[in-house]
Each structure stands twice: as C-alpha cells, then as structure tokens.
Amino acid sequence: MYLPEERPVLDLPYQMNHLANNYGYYPQDCRTQYSRMNSAEAELTSLPVHVSLQDRELWDKFSSIGTEMLITKSGRRMFPSCKVTVTGLNPKVKYVVIMDMVPFDNHKYKWNKDCWEVNGSSDPHLPNRFFIHPDSPAPGQKWMQYPISFHKLKLTNNTLNSNGLVVLHSMHKYQPRLHIVQSPDPCTPHNPGAYLRFTFPEAAFIAVTAYQNQEITKLKIDNNPFAKGFRDNGLNRKRFRDKGTQEMQDTDRQVKLDLTANECAGMSQMVEDVDVSVSSSVDCRDTQNSSSVSLNPFISAFTNPSSAGGAAAHQTHTLLSLSNRHFSSPRESNLNSVCAALPVSQLSTGHTSFSRLNPQETHHNSRPKIQLQPPHPSLQCHDLELRLPLPPKLSRVQLSESALRNLEMSPLSDCANPRPLTNILNRSCFRASTPSGKLLPNPPQPEQFLRGSEREIYPAVQEYTDQQFTLNSQTEHRPHMRPLTEY
DNA sequence: TCGCCTAGCACATTTGAATTGT
DNA sequence: AACAATTCAAATGTGCTAGGCG
Numbered sequence: 001m002y003l004p005e006e007r008p009v010l011d012l013p014y015q016m017n018h019l020a021n022n023y024g025y026y027p028q029d030c031r032t033q034y035s036r037m038n039s040a041e042a043e044l045t046s047l048p049v050h051v052s053l054q055d056r057e058l059w060d061k062f063s064s065i066g067t068e069m070l071i072t073k074s075g076r077r078m079f080p081s082c083k084v085t086v087t088g089l090n091p092k093v094k095y096v097v098i099m100d101m102v103p104f105d106n107h108k109y110k111w112n113k114d115c116w117e118v119n120g121s122s123d124p125h126l127p128n129r130f131f132i133h134p135d136s137p138a139p140g141q142k143w144m145q146y147p148i149s150f151h152k153l154k155l156t157n158n159t160l161n162s163n164g165l166v167v168l169h170s171m172h173k174y175q176p177r178l179h180i181v182q183s184p185d186p187c188t189p190h191n192p193g194a195y196l197r198f199t200f201p202e203a204a205f206i207a208v209t210a211y212q213n214q215e216i217t218k219l220k221i222d223n224n225p226f227a228k229g230f231r232d233n234g235l236n237r238k239r240f241r242d243k244g245t246q247e248m249q250d251t252d253r254q255v256k257l258d259l260t261a262n263e264c265a266g267m268s269q270m271v272e273d274v275d276v277s278v279s280s281s282v283d284c285r286d287t288q289n290s291s292s293v294s295l296n297p298f299i300s301a302f303t304n305p306s307s308a309g310g311a312a313a314h315q316t317h318t319l320l321s322l323s324n325r326h327f328s329s330p331r332e333s334n335l336n337s338v339c340a341a342l343p344v345s346q347l348s349t350g351h352t353s354f355s356r357l358n359p360q361e362t363h364h365n366s367r368p369k370i371q372l373q374p375p376h377p378s379l380q381c382h383d384l385e386l387r388l389p390l391p392p393k394l395s396r397v398q399l400s401e402s403a404l405r406n407l408e409m410s411p412l413s414d415c416a417n418p419r420p421l422t423n424i425l426n427r428s429c430f431r432a433s434t435p436s437g438k439l440l441p442n443p444p445q446p447e448q449f450l451r452g453s454e455r456e457i458y459p460a461v462q463e464y465t466d467q468q469f470t471l472n473s474q475t476e477h478r479p480h481m482r483p484l485t486e487y
Numbered sequence: 488t489c490g491c492c493t494a495g496c497a498c499a500t501t502t503g504a505a506t507t508g509t
Numbered sequence: 510a511a512c513a514a515t516t517c518a519a520a521t522g523t524g525c526t527a528g529g530c531g
Contacts, residue, residue: 070524073493077522110490157492170491209492210525217524226523229498 047088051178051198054083054147059202061219066116067205068216069174075154075165079224082150082176082203089140094183096136097143099150100129101166104173104204111212119171126159126167130179137183150176155207168207175204 053059058080059067070076082099089095103125110119131153135142156165168174181195211217221227 079523221524224523226500226521227498228500228523230524 045194045196047090049086049088049180049196051180052085053200053203054085055080056202058223062216063202063204065215065219066213067203068208068211068213069155069205070211071155071157071168071170071207071209073156073158075156075158075163077151077154078205079220080203082153082178082200083147084150084178084198084200085147086140086143086180089144089180091141091144092139094137094139095143096179096181096183097133097138097148098136098179098181099131099133099153100177100179101155101168101174102177102199104175107173108169109171109173109206114213116206116212122172123169126169129164129166131164131166143180157207157209170207170209173204173206176200 062080069078086097103122106122107118108120108122109116111117131150133148133150134152154165155168157168157170158165159167176199178198178200179195180198211220221230
C-alpha cells in the first residue's frame with residue numbers, strides 16, 4: 001500500500017479551468033457538502049487516498065528475475081497485469097482512473113547471455129499515451145468496491161497506432177503509473193480536476209519484442225492461463241508432435257527441466273494464486289463502447305510530456321519508496337528538490353536498484369551489469385495491503401436493466417457516437433510531435449525534481465495547455481490534424 | 488555475423504449467439 | 510412464451526520460431 005508521507009497542505013491558488021464545465025458531474029446530495037470547498041483539488045488531495053498493487057507476490061517473483069513485457073505491433077497485454085485497490089476516495093465523487101508507463105531511467109538495455117546490461121542512453125521518450133480505465137468516470141465508491149484491473153491495457157512499439165495502445169521503446173525500462181483524476185464540479189466550474197499519481201516500482205519492466213530471459217518465459221507460461229498450451233514441458237505442443245522428433249522433445253524438455261529444477265517448489269502455489277486472480281478480474285467493458293467524455297484540460301494535464309515522468313522519474317520512488325504518491329504542492333516540491341540533490345547511493349532503498357553494481361563485472365566491462373534484487377521486506381507492507389472482495393462474475397443475462405444503467409457512469413456521454421477517451425488523449429498526445437514528425441525532446445519533467453509525496457500545482461497544467469495550443473498552431477498544415485475542439 | 492523485429496503458427500481461453508431443456 | 514442451462518464457433522490472447530532487416 002502506498003501512503004503519503006505527509007498530508008498535503010491545501011494552500012494552492014484557485015485555478016481557472018474554463019473547459020472543465022461539462023465533464024462528469026456531482027450527485028445532487030454531495031453538492032452541498034463539497035461546494036464549500038474552494039477547490040476540487042483540495043478535496044482530492046486532502047483525502048487519505050491509499051493505493052496498493054495486487055498480486056504482489058507474483059510481481060515480486062517477476063521483479064526478482066527482471067520483468068519483461070512483450071510489445072508487438074498490434075499491442076500486447078501485460079502479464080502480470082496491473083491491478084490495484086484504492087481506498088480513501090470520496091464515495092460519491094466521480095473519478096477518472098488512468099494508467100500510463102513512464103521511463104524508469106535514462107538507459108537502454110541489452111540482454112547479454114544471462115543478464116541485462118546497460119546499452120547506451122535511452123531513445124527520446126515517446127509522447128505519453130494513456131490507458132483510461134473503461135469504467136471511467138465512476139464514483140469513488142465503485143473504484144473502492146473492487147480491485148481496479150488494467151488487464152486490457154496493451155503495449156505496443158508501433159508509434160503510428162492510435163487505438164489506445166501504450167507506445168513504448170523496446171529494450172527500455174518502464175514503470176506503471178496510476179492517475180486518479182477527480183472530475184470537476186459543474187457547480188463550481190472554475191475548479192479543475194485534481195489528480196493524484198502513484199507509481200509502482202515493483203512493477204517495473206523492460207519492454208521487449210521477444211523474451212530474452214527464459215526464466216521469465218517460464219514464469220509467464222506457468223502463470224498465464226492463455227499460455228497453458230505451453231505447459232507440461234511442451235509435450236502437448238502440436239508443432240513437436242507433427243515433427244515427430246523425439247529428439248526435439250527431449251531437448252525441449254531438458255531445457256525446461258533445467259529451469260524448473262530450482263523453481264518448481266514454489267511454483268504450484270503461485271499458479272493457483274494467479275489463476276484465481278486472473279479469472280476474477282474486474283469485468284472491464286469494451287473501451288469502444290464505454291463512456292465517452294469530452295476533452296478537458298484537466299485531462300490534458302496527462303498529455304503533457306513534461307508530466308509524463310522523465311528519465312529520472314523512477315528515482316521518485318527509488319529514493320523514497322515508502323511513498324510513491326505524488327501530490328502537487330510547491331512546498332513539497334521544494335522538499336523533494338532537496339532530496340533530488342542527494343546522491344542516489346545515499347538514498348536508494350528501492351526495490352530494484354540499478355545503483356548496485358557488480359564491481360567485478362563493472363571492472364571487466366565498462367557497462368555496468370544489472371543486478372535485480374527483490375524488494376526489501378520492510379518496504380513491502382504486506383500487512384497493510386487491502387484485500388477487497390472480488391467482483392462477481394457478471395454476464396449479460398444476469399445484469400438487470402437498472403444495473404446496466406448504473407454501469408453507465410457518464411451521463412454526459414455521447415451515446416450516439418461514443419469516442420473512447422483513450423483515443424482522444426492519444427490523439428492529443430500525437431499532436432505534441434513536431435511538423436516533421438519527429439518527437440519533441442523531453443521538456444523538463446516536474447517529477448524529476450520531486451521526491452516521494454508530492455503535489456503538482458495546476459499552473460503547470462495550464463502552462464502545458466498553452467504549450468499544446470502552440471504546438472497545434474505549428475502543425476496546422478498537417479491535413480490529418482483536427483482542431484482540439486473537435487474531440 | 489549479430490541483435491532485434493515481425494508474421495504466422497498452434498494451442499488455450501473468452502465471449503456471445505444459437506440451441507436445448509424446463 | 511419465458512427463462513435457464515448447455516453447446517459451439519469465432520474472437521482473442523499466449524509463446525514459439527523461422528526468416529527478414531539493418
């Protein structure tokens with residue numbers, strides 16, 4: 001569970017957000033209560049919002065080996081998928097839950113026989129693309145009722161893909177980041193939607209187009225139900241049966257048995273755990289058919305490359321991993337800036353430390369070798385991890401008309417022509433490209449200078465909105481670019 | 488030659504429509 | 510006729526692997 005180091009101070013200036021008028025709504029009964037607040041941001045950041053990653057044991061097993069996530073042109077789901085439990089939200093206020101991937105560090109990696117090595121500097125970070133949970137927006141009560149599953153999030157290396165996929169660079173390390181965005185109150189339309197950010201260092205992974213570490217492959221096969229066809233040492237694989245070469249089967253079996261020897265002990269229990277979690281994941285409605293919302297500057301804050309988390313983003317949690325909650329307080333920003341100036345070696349308590357180098361390896365090779373380490377027990381906070389009830393398995397037949405209506409959480413959706421918010425955001429992000437199609441270099445990343453609990457002030461959001469318009473004007477000649485208001 | 492990427496494959500699961508039973 | 514349970518095919522999600530590309 002991720003806890004804020006300190007409660008944020010509500011001293012933020014009131015920020016106009018003129019496009020936030022018609023996004024989401026507040027139920028009538030909560031208007032009175034919360035209209036007293038000057039800022040929706042104050043409302044959200046004052047809440048004791050806690051987030052915990054589910055399937056921690058599985059994540060830790062992957063992390064201890066060095067998690068790899070396959071990325072393909074058409075998009076590949078993550079396994080393990082990100083599933084989080086959230087507590088502390090206002091049950092009646094609507095929130096949008098978003099996940100994206102931010103660079104873990106400045107490095108590009110290569111697989112060398114049996115370990116990952118740094119292989120130069122990272123490529124320029126791609127314009128951030130977000131996966132908006134299909135149930136968004138929904139009241140806090142709904143988000144807290146069941147674990148929030150992002151199993152439909154897909155990763156790709158295809159920068160031209162605009163189908164709501166998260167675009168990553170191969171051989172780069174990323175970490176998931178969760179955004180909880182509060183819908184602006186239409187009664188006080190000047191309020192922007194406040195947001196909180198949570199990163200998950202134990203879920204960091206290296207994006208690959210083909211698995212490099214056979215142990216990762218085995219872990220995936222043994223835990224992912226879709227890969228059951230590759231279990232049993234591959235003996236049930238038709239490819240090998242058809243070839244009819246016992247020799248090949250033996251070879252395959254030998255390789256897998258070698259891998260299993262040290263792992264089979266704890267594997268069976270893990271398989272059970274994961275099977276349960278996967279089959280009980282939240283029933284996410286198809287993004288294409290889910291609620292559609294109008295583009296809103298407070299959402300556009302997340303299209304800001306500068307807020308996408310830069311190369312040093314991981315240090316935010318690595319250095320102060322007791323809390324990876326990000327606020328938006330200039331006061332904490334100052335505190336974190338101080339922390340940022342400290343040497344990594346003095347502060348690193350991270351789950352996966354890249355500062356721990358093998359001296360011998362480093363000596364022989366100028367490129368430091370990565371030693372992935374399991375999280376420190378003191379940082380795992382298993383005792384604090386909440387176990388929420390699993391959602392019921394719903395089917396179309398079981399759902400009553402009223403229940404179906406209740407699932408449609410966006411009263412302002414354009415039912416006739418819904419447009420996935422993910423697409424809207426991703427298209428907006430795409431506009432951040434230069435006319436030549438080249439990616440813009442990463443502007444200063446607010447998170448780079450913030451450590452641990454932090455709040456980001458809204459002027460930064462507004463600044464990007466202005467910047468975005470500037471970029472739009474630069475790309476006006478591109479025929480496929482449509483005005484922002486069209487979305 | 489090497490490392491990375493891609494498309495196609497086989498296998499398993501999921502989903503939803505059609506069918507059957509009560 | 511209405512509802513529930515079952516069946517089945519299509520869609521989708523997996524890792525594997527040969528071959529292409531720079």
